[in-house]
Amino acid sequence: MAVGTALLAGAGSVQAAGQSTGADAAQTAPRAQLDGWEYENWYFSFNNCxxxxSKLQGIxxxxxxxxxxxxxxxxxLR
Known part of the structure; x- marks a missing residue:
């Protein structure tokens, strides 16, 4: 699987930030809003994310x- 880091024009801010640890991280994703940002889903690669x-409507x-x-x-950010 190829992993790319393309910037999507008009798609908003795409960035990599801090890390956390834990075997069950995918199942315990945060639901809280951070400065208006809402958790949507998790993925195994930046490209998939x-x-x-970029395919989401109404954001x-x-x-x-x-x-x-x-x-x-x-x-x-809705």
């Missing part, structure tokens, strides 16, 4: 944050 975010922007190695969380 950014593609999924202002999205971002992908790496929470553990090969575990990315998608956040949206």
């Amino acid at each position: 950014s593609v999924a975010g 202002e922007a999205f971002r992908c944050e790496e929470k553990a190695e090969h575990l990315w969380y998608l956040y949206v």
Whole structure:
């Protein structure tokens, strides 16, 4: 599987940020809003996360944050 890091014009902010650890990180994703950003879903790669975010309708922007190695969380701003 190829992993790319393309910037999507007009799709909002896409970035990688801090990491967390834990075997069950995917099942315990945060539901809280952070500065208006809402957790949407998790993915095993940045590419999968950014593609999924770019396909969402009715959002202002999205971002992908790496929470553990090969575990990315998608956040949206509605």
